Amino acid sequence: MPNTMSPGIVAGRLPAAQLAENFSDLHAPLDGHEAAVAADRCYFCHDAPCITACPTTIDIPLFIRQIATGTPEAAAKTILSQNILGGMCARVCPTETLCEEACVREAAEGKPVAIGRLQRYATDTLMATGRHPFARAPETGRRVAVIGAGPAGLACAHRLAMHGHKVELYDARQNPGGLNEYGIAAYKTVGGFAQAEVDWLMKIGGIVAYCGFPLTGPDMLADYVNQPAYDAVFLGIGLGGVNALKVPGEDLEGVQDAVRFIAGLRQSDLAQVPVGRNVVVIGGGMTAIDAAVQSKLLGAENVTILYRRSRDEMPASRYEQDLAASKGVRLIFNAMPVEIVGQGAVSAVRVEYTRTEGGRVTGTGETFEVVADHVLKAIGQTLDGAPAGLEVIGGKIAVTGPGRTGMAKVWAGGDCAAGGDDLTVTAVAQGRDAAEDIHATLMQRG
Amino acid sequence: MANLATTFAGIRSPNPFWLASAPPTDKEYNVRRAYEAGWGGVVWKTLGSEGPPVVNVNGPRYGAIWGADRRLLGLNNIELITDRPLEVNLREIKAVKRDWPDRALVVSLMVPCDEESWKAILAHVEDTQADGVELNFGCPHGMAERGMGSAVGQVPEYIEMVTRWVKQHSRMPCIVKLTPNIADIRKPAEAARRGGADAVSLINTINSITSVNLDSFSPEPMIDGKGTHGGYCGPAVKPIALNMVAEIARNPATQGLPISGIGGVTTWRDAAEFMALGAGNVQVCTAAMTYGFKVVQEMISGLSDYMDGKGFAATSDLVARAVPNVTDWQFLNLNYVTKARIDQEACIKCGRCYAACEDTSHQAIWMKPGRVFEVNDAECVACNLCVDVCPVQDCITMVELPKGTVDARTGRTVGDYANWTTHPNNPSAQAAE
Numbered sequence: 001m002p003n004t005m006s007p008g009i010v011a012g013r014l015p016a017a018q019l020a021e022n023f024s025d026l027h028a029p030l031d032g033h034e035a036a037v038a039a040d041r042c043y044f045c046h047d048a049p050c051i052t053a054c055p056t057t058i059d060i061p062l063f064i065r066q067i068a069t070g071t072p073e074a075a076a077k078t079i080l081s082q083n084i085l086g087g088m089c090a091r092v093c094p095t096e097t098l099c100e101e102a103c104v105r106e107a108a109e110g111k112p113v114a115i116g117r118l119q120r121y122a123t124d125t126l127m128a129t130g131r132h133p134f135a136r137a138p139e140t141g142r143r144v145a146v147i148g149a150g151p152a153g154l155a156c157a158h159r160l161a162m163h164g165h166k167v168e169l170y171d172a173r174q175n176p177g178g179l180n181e182y183g184i185a186a187y188k189t190v191g192g193f194a195q196a197e198v199d200w201l202m203k204i205g206g207i208v209a210y211c212g213f214p215l216t217g218p219d220m221l222a223d224y225v226n227q228p229a230y231d232a233v234f235l236g237i238g239l240g241g242v243n244a245l246k247v248p249g250e251d252l253e254g255v256q257d258a259v260r261f262i263a264g265l266r267q268s269d270l271a272q273v274p275v276g277r278n279v280v281v282i283g284g285g286m287t288a289i290d291a292a293v294q295s296k297l298l299g300a301e302n303v304t305i306l307y308r309r310s311r312d313e314m315p316a317s318r319y320e321q322d323l324a325a326s327k328g329v330r331l332i333f334n335a336m337p338v339e340i341v342g343q344g345a346v347s348a349v350r351v352e353y354t355r356t357e358g359g360r361v362t363g364t365g366e367t368f369e370v371v372a373d374h375v376l377k378a379i380g381q382t383l384d385g386a387p388a389g390l391e392v393i394g395g396k397i398a399v400t401g402p403g404r405t406g407m408a409k410v411w412a413g414g415d416c417a418a419g420g421d422d423l424t425v426t427a428v429a430q431g432r433d434a435a436e437d438i439h440a441t442l443m444q445r446g
Numbered sequence: 447m448a449n450l451a452t453t454f455a456g457i458r459s460p461n462p463f464w465l466a467s468a469p470p471t472d473k474e475y476n477v478r479r480a481y482e483a484g485w486g487g488v489v490w491k492t493l494g495s496e497g498p499p500v501v502n503v504n505g506p507r508y509g510a511i512w513g514a515d516r517r518l519l520g521l522n523n524i525e526l527i528t529d530r531p532l533e534v535n536l537r538e539i540k541a542v543k544r545d546w547p548d549r550a551l552v553v554s555l556m557v558p559c560d561e562e563s564w565k566a567i568l569a570h571v572e573d574t575q576a577d578g579v580e581l582n583f584g585c586p587h588g589m590a591e592r593g594m595g596s597a598v599g600q601v602p603e604y605i606e607m608v609t610r611w612v613k614q615h616s617r618m619p620c621i622v623k624l625t626p627n628i629a630d631i632r633k634p635a636e637a638a639r640r641g642g643a644d645a646v647s648l649i650n651t652i653n654s655i656t657s658v659n660l661d662s663f664s665p666e667p668m669i670d671g672k673g674t675h676g677g678y679c680g681p682a683v684k685p686i687a688l689n690m691v692a693e694i695a696r697n698p699a700t701q702g703l704p705i706s707g708i709g710g711v712t713t714w715r716d717a718a719e720f721m722a723l724g725a726g727n728v729q730v731c732t733a734a735m736t737y738g739f740k741v742v743q744e745m746i747s748g749l750s751d752y753m754d755g756k757g758f759a760a761t762s763d764l765v766a767r768a769v770p771n772v773t774d775w776q777f778l779n780l781n782y783v784t785k786a787r788i789d790q791e792a793c794i795k796c797g798r799c800y801a802a803c804e805d806t807s808h809q810a811i812w813m814k815p816g817r818v819f820e821v822n823d824a825e826c827v828a829c830n831l832c833v834d835v836c837p838v839q840d841c842i843t844m845v846e847l848p849k850g851t852v853d854a855r856t857g858r859t860v861g862d863y864a865n866w867t868t869h870p871n872n873p874s875a876q877a878a879e
Contacts, residue, residue: 033516040514043837046797049817108794108838 004277004301008345009254009374011274013299019270022297026187026323027117035121038114039068045104050115053102055420056083056429060099064118076126077133079119084158084432085151087127087197088180089425090120091188094286096319098425127196132203137164139206142231142442145170145224147215150178151424152236152414154201155431156438160234161206163439168230169209176209178238179415180424182263185290186270187297215240221387225409232438235397235405235412236431239422240384245282245377249340258283258291258378265294276374279303280349282337283378284314289321291376292329303329304370308336308354308361338367346375383416393418403434411438448753449760450746452486454726455619455645455704457577459550461486462727462749462761463717463742466647466708467554467580467623470734472528474538478545483739484746487550489647489729492527492582493535495557495567500526500589506667509656511682518736520682522656524667524674526588527556532570540574552621556582556594559604561611568616578619581612581643583634584650586627586677596650599625602637609641621706624648624690626683631690632697639703646694647706647729649687651677680732684710688723692772695724712741714748721761722768776866783853783860784828784844786810786821792841793819799832799842807831823854 002010014022030038042064050060058079066075079086095101095116103112126133142165146157149171157167175181180194202209214220215237224233242257244250258281265273279300281292284307296303305324307314311333314321321331332351339350349370352363383395391398391406396418403411413430420426450461464487465471465480472491480488494500502525511520528535543551553576557563571579582589583599590597598604605622612620622638624631626649635646653675655665665673687709694700707725711717712733720728733741758764788799788811795817803811810825811832821832833842847853847860868875 037515043796043798045795046801047813047817048797049795104794104796 002299004299007277007373009274009276012271013275016271019298023186023190023270023294025190026185029124030114030117030121035067035072035118038118039064041105042068042113043104049102049104050099050113053098054082055098055423055426056086056089056432058082058086058099058119060115063122064113064115067118067122072122072125073129073133075118075122079122080126080133082432083425083428084155084201085180085197085424085428086119087123088151088189088194089428090116090123091193092180092184093423093425094317094320097317127200130200132200134158134162134204136162136205139166140164140442142166143168143229144232144234144438144442145227145230146234146236147220147224148178148236148238148414148416149173149176149198149209149211150236150238150414150427151180152238152417152427152431152434153178153234154198155428156234156236156411156413156435157207157431158201158204159432159435160438161204163435165206165231165439165442167207169207170213170215171209171211172213172215172240174212176211178236182266183259183287184266184424185262185294186266187294217385217387219388220385221389221407221410225407230409231442233410234403234431234434234438235387235410235416236414236427237383238415239381241382242377243380243382245337245340245379247337247339249342249346252340252342252346253344254342254346254373255340255375255377258287258376259381261291261376262287262294265298270298273298275300276372277301278371279374279376280337280370280372281305281376281378282349283307283380284309284316285378285380286316286320288376288378289316289324289329291378293324293327295374295376296327296329300374302371304372305329305331306335306337306349306351306370307331307333309356310334313356332370336361336363338363340372340375341369346372348372349375381415402437403430404437448750448758450486450750450753452727452761454550454706455578455621457487457550457552457619458548459486459727460548461742461746462721463487463745464489464550464552464706464727464729465734466729466731467491467552467582468731468735469523469525470731470739473530473535474542477538477542477551480734480739480742481542481546481549484742485549485739487552487577487727489552489554489580490535490539490576492554492556492585493532493567493571494527495563496532496570499529499531502526502529503669505669507676509667509676511656511680518732519680520654520656520678521680521732521735522654522667522676522678523651524587524676527554527582527585532567536570536574539571539576543575543577550578551576552578552580554580554582554623556585556589559593559598559608561615564608564611565615568612568618572616572618576618578621578644579612579616580621580623580647581608582623582650583608584623584625584648586625586651586653587675596625596627599623599634599650600628602633605634605637606641609638609643613642619644621645621647623650623708625650626686626690626709627653631693632700635694635697635700635703639700643703645704645706645726646700647708648694649683649690649709651679652683652686654678679710680736681710681712681716684712684716688719691720691725692723692769695766695769696772711745714745714752717745718749718752718764719768721764722766723772724766724769726761726765778865779863780866780869781849781861781864783847785823785826785847786828786830786832787843787845788819788821788832789841789843790818792838794838794841795819796837798835798837802831802835825855827855 063075063078100112106112275298279295341348403413411434414427467489507525509522585595589595622643707720708729717728
């Protein structure tokens with residue numbers, strides 16, 4: 001039986017029971033009384049800062065008051081009318097940098113209202129009933145292709161279907177959900193929640209999903225746009241490519257993209273997921289944190305995150321950094337890999353300390369080695385094969401307003417589109433807003 | 447250290463905290479434990495006449511109102527007087543009093559409204575060596591339907607008559623417990639004094655329905671689908687009780703009549719407020735029912751520390767100290783002008799002051815860029831609502847305009863004391879002498 005000390009990249013370092021415990025809910029759901037107490041802390045602010053801080057502009061004080069008055073299903077409807085993936089966002093949003101950072105009680109006492117957990121309480125309560133709270137408008141006879149069934153595509157598809165349009169939803173993977181299904185740390189979305197949420201969302205009707213379709217490539221759009229059957233196309237294809245490290249040794253055995261590692265983990269029996277004894281994660285975003293923490297939870301003995309800038313500049317929030325540290329992950333700041341060392345397989349990472357001068361990171365010349373048998377690259381994703389005919393700006397599809405591209409029938413949103421943070425909640429907002437614009441456009445044409 | 451010992455209507459107790467006549471004082475076991483915890487006195491749960499005792503419902507007797515985290519704010523009950531045999535209660539009272547001579551032990555009574563009934567029970571109580579009696583003219587449920595409790599307390603003539611019987615047939619100090627379910631609390635208090643009462647105690651509970659079950663459509667507490675009005679008590683009733691105590695304290699007809707303050711006393715501070723408004727001691731029930739007898743220890747230490755801080759050697763230094771400051775609206779100084787001031791350092795930018803003022807008051811708070819909230823003196827009428835809704839203590843304060851300054855709202859210079867009686871808008875105003 002392998003254990004945490006076993007060399008190399010192996011599966012089953014921890015007994016099944018330990019794995020199950022490690023990957024259980026990061027935050028236990030609030031029970032009814034806890035929710036009432038948490039809800040009571042909300043001041044019902046005027047023009048509340050939390051609403052402004054929410055990319056989907058959920059009326060947070062209202063939904064919390066609805067919880068406080070014993071109507072969590074009404075609260076859920078308040079949430080979902082703005083953010084149909086409010087259940088997932090309640091689990092994965094970096095609330096500490098969004099609504100909860102803006103909460104006046106954060107300013108008052110350093111302890112914001114538990115908005116994320118309250119949102120989960122409301123949405124879980126509604127979803128447990130199995131009911132879908134929205135109804136479709138009468139059929140409009142319009143047909144829209146939504147390419148990519150991630151958060152942006154799902155939000156767009158739902159809103160379009162609600163307005164009475166027919167939606168055909170395409171995704172390259174075997175399951176819909178995008179990064180909700182393949183890209184988020186397992187302990188944030190336990191119990192198959194991502195798929196359950198998609199199933200629940202589809203209850204609106206009018207959406208047909210086609211999975212396992214190749215989506216990207218220069219000729220892709222032509223297949224959809226040029227089909228007269230579609231009145232509009234929404235692109236929510238995400239970022240399919242990954243950045244290269246561009247250091248010697250990147251091709252050694254044991255060097256892996258963190259997004260692939262996480263996707264594999266999400267779709268497998270945890271006991272079958274191989275992980276190194278000494279894992280080094282390179283990067284500073286949520287993917288780096290998720291990969292590092294899950295490596296540790298799978299039983300890696302040592303997990304180190306290398307980030308080339310300072311702690312304050314790290315895209316992952318302090319909350320996420322502390323989460324990683326609490327699980328035993330070591331974070332090294334101002335350090336960049338200069339070589340992956342090894343004979344055939346990786347044995348170490350040679351690291352150079354850095355300083356930032358005029359915004360640019362440069363090495364100090366001082367180096368050290370970190371023992372590694374598993375290197376996970378989490379240094380950002382790229383738009384893979386931008387569709388022909390669309391302007392690409394800064395590596396993303398250029399859009400104006402609610403996701404309009406340069407092509408008349410084509411809208412885009414989510415990570416593949418320029419503008420906004422690469423967050424689930426931002427993708428939902430963009431998908432929703434594009435759907436509203438598509439709807440307005442289609443109905444205007446008469 | 448301050449001396450908390452009090453003599454109330456001739457009854458001595460080591461501190462002014464008594465347990466009110468209620469479920470906590472229904473039997474020897476409880477009362478002994480209350481004394482052990484430190485209670486200065488106990489009013490034994492109301493005794494009725496000899497014969498088969500009353501019966502209580504066998505379903506819920508209490509209903510409640512909760513605040514955050516299920517903090518009990520208000521309690522309502524439909525329990526009747528003691529449902530234990532009279533002789534058992536009397537025997538226990540006698541035993542307890544014998545063992546606790548330094549504590550006050552008063553016996554609450556409620557018997558039919560005839561002289562013989564009162565005469566009979568008084569003889570029994572005297573035999574126990576109890577310190578006094580309290581006449582329960584307050585209980586608003588159940589017993590009132592049988593012509594007792596608040597049915598007596600709502601008719602001043604009955605109060606006077608029964609009180610007179612009690613004073614005639616007993617040497618014991620007599621406290622008359624008043625019902626708040628009446629239009630003018632001064633009338634029953636005056637009647638009690640006329641009848642010879644040594645003191646009044648108030649308030650008894652307020653008629654109430656705590657809630658309605660919206661599935662079964664029955665009032666709570668529910669007994670087999672039905673409910674009835676019960677007596678409301680606890681922190682929620684304190685403001686009502688404070689006013690009634692003050693009304694009696696400042697009424698010339700009842701001046702000097704000892705008052706035992708009852709109604710939502712939960713902390714030492716509540717007790718001190720009742721005493722400042724004229725109560726010689728306080729009686730507590732809901733706080734003990736919520737937290738147990740031990741709460742008295744905080745009341746004792748808190749009141750003692752407060753009195754030390756104020757330099758009060760005895761409770762008499764505190765009692766009625768606020769009474770001269772209770773006045774009628776018409777005598778309030780209309781030249782006392784204040785304006786709200788928002789401490790920008792303390793402000794957490796929730797905007798509740800703005801919503802309250804803009805939507806429901808005088809549009810006197812500006813919301814400026816960056817969620818900066820400022821008071822517009824030209825509109826501020828000093829209503830205090832912003833202070834009341836602000837979640838941060840002392841963030842908004844009312845600052846008095848010094849005499850001689852100009853009120854930006856009225857354009858008038860702040861002058862000397864002047865009230866409604868002399869105001870030019872008052873049709874019956876008289877020129878100031």
